[in-house]
Amino acid sequence: MKDSDRAERGAVRLVDVSKRFDQTFAVRSFNLQVRPGEFLSLLGPSGCGKTTTLRMLSGFETPDTGEILISGKSVAGLPPYKRDVNTVFQAYALFPHMSVAENVSYGLMQKHVARGEINRRVGEALEMVRMVSFAKRSPKQLSGGQQQRVALARALVNQPSVLLLDEPLGALDRKLREEMQIELKLLQSQLGITFIFVTHDQEEALSMSDRVAVMNEGEIVQLDTPDTIYEDPNSAFVAGFIGQQNFFNGVAQEQGRLVTNELVNLSSSRKHSQIIANESNVLASVRPETISLQVADNAATHGVSLNRIEGELASIAHLGDSVQLIIRVPGRSEIISKYSRSDAPNIGVGTTVSCSWSDLDVHVYPTSTNER
Template identity: 55%
Template sequence: MTSAATIESKPTTSTTGEAPGTVVVDAVTKRYGNATAVDGMSLTIEAGEFISLLGPSGCGKTTTLRMIAGFEQPDAGDIRVSGRSVLGVPPYRRDVNTVFQAYALFPHMSVAENVAYGLQQRRTPRSEVRDRVVEALDLVQMRRFADRKPTQLSGGQQQRIALARALVNRPSVLLLDEPLGALDRQLREEMQLELKLLQSRLGITFVFVTHDQGEALSMSDRIAIMRDGRIEQLADADTVYARPASAYVAAFVGQQNFFRGEVAEGGAAVASTHALVRGTAPELAGLANGQAAVRPEFVEIAAARSDASAEVNLARGTLLGVSHLGETMQYLVRLGDDQSLIVRRPTPEAPNLTVGDPVECSWRAESVLLFPADDAASAGGYVAPPTA
């Protein structure tokens, strides 16, 4: 996307001093019968920010987006867009537009007619409609397809048209509900780059809902990790990945090896069945049980030595599998009946090991995260099944 075209969002009179494009979710709760989808959630999204709501199915991220869009109303709390409360305001009167995973393009209309539809419903002058449609299509590099029907376009091209249709109304906030979910991996990665470049150039606030951690990490200024209708952590990608606030976040973002057991050494280590795993700080002082986490890329692997000294964070086991992931090699090591370890090494540095070999794995204490006992497995952390 290299077009020089620009789209300016509409100015909005604020009643709170908040800038156009700011979104404030203030102590919002949403219930469906006895189920609470969003539980007293508060979140401030700055104007021009690209923020992702990330979490598993059922965590409340899509419900939050739909309440900002106006498709759902909160049971408690307030939502402000560009400084104005939007409670009770229908979607078409809010300073937002939404792009869905299902593009919902009109099949009987051309690309240009699809993009123009919203403007025509607002009775925008015909000459202005034409100029703004061209401008929006230029932004997504689709002007040459203006006369085609949606069925004549690829999935990626249809996604671009859905974006153009949303942007042509010049919203201050663009809401994106898993818009890349229907694309294949390569095209999805290309669209991630294009979306971020487009958002940076336009300066429009993007609120992006996804369950794909890679999407969130690659595009977002900040990520809100959601759990059971609440925000577990809100931070930039580096912080979320390197300094997760909880075992849940550590497990959901990236991949972790977890060791669970009794707290040892005054809270600076966890004594599991297979290793004494030391961290860099006494995070667990006063607790009986905890868990230590280390990412696969921080683990070294080598053939086991019978004379190896008992060093810090050393575990011995048997190599169960080797997978080539392109730039990295992945090793699966069985430490015992109830624990396995994933190791990833850069392909040029990967040791030549054979399935069945006895191996030893080691890692530095500063690579270890220590947490209170928690069901991190529910967030996607690697927990090996027991041997049959």
């Protein structure tokens, strides 16, 4: 292998890839460069084209236009088994009549790999997913998490440079899913192979990935590190899809540094990702954890304030490490405020409170974000 090839091993590139089913675009002008050894997530609502993207990478679907390169080489016309990728699906798809070891060795048997090497590689793959002691069991005798580990071993035994994972933890319950997230992430960093991980669960994508590609309607709408995606969403769609938000409809003044409506004015000191015209309709967003609550001062001025709004504390929910407070504001839907457990204010339900925030925490987006 040449040095240049080695350097690109595990790199994935999609250039202007589109795929249509009948009249609808499943994937549209898709451009993405994944680095060797990167953990990249495709995150988006159901139907946004995540699975179709993976199927084009694995060779089960052919793009209408554009080019796909894996490890630096075009894969056009290559059947799935000749591509240096393997896929793990949500449904484990193990052969029910075969033992764990037989399931993992199946692909190598098909390729007529020598018996000794098969045994060695199957052993290693089961070791990686900590399933060695289950080698003789049948899939029926395994829990969901164990079955998914076997599915993972079955993919890893082929030693692909890229592993594609399509909602692999989607069928597991929450606690097990969180354990498997940590395990998968560790495994990926040990093996150093590229993971392209599909999920519609934003917490999962943010906690596991080096970078996240947020998708909507067949397109990547933002590609960034988890931190940037959370702190600096580039559209109202991403802002609303990732984490919780308080949205305020309003009209822009001062190129969006001020947003006014009949209940509250919001000033923003953030740099906007899009140009905002005066008098245009906008959405301002404020994250719950940036909203502070105080018991309202009776003498507080009535009318419209700047970055402050009054309401009645309607509910307090303890969510383990955080506390979520819902404030009912006459004339709009609720405001959500969130505190860490140790910082939560001691205010009772029914109290009139003042919700305030900093101009550093106000994002402003044009209302029509679907310009195409």
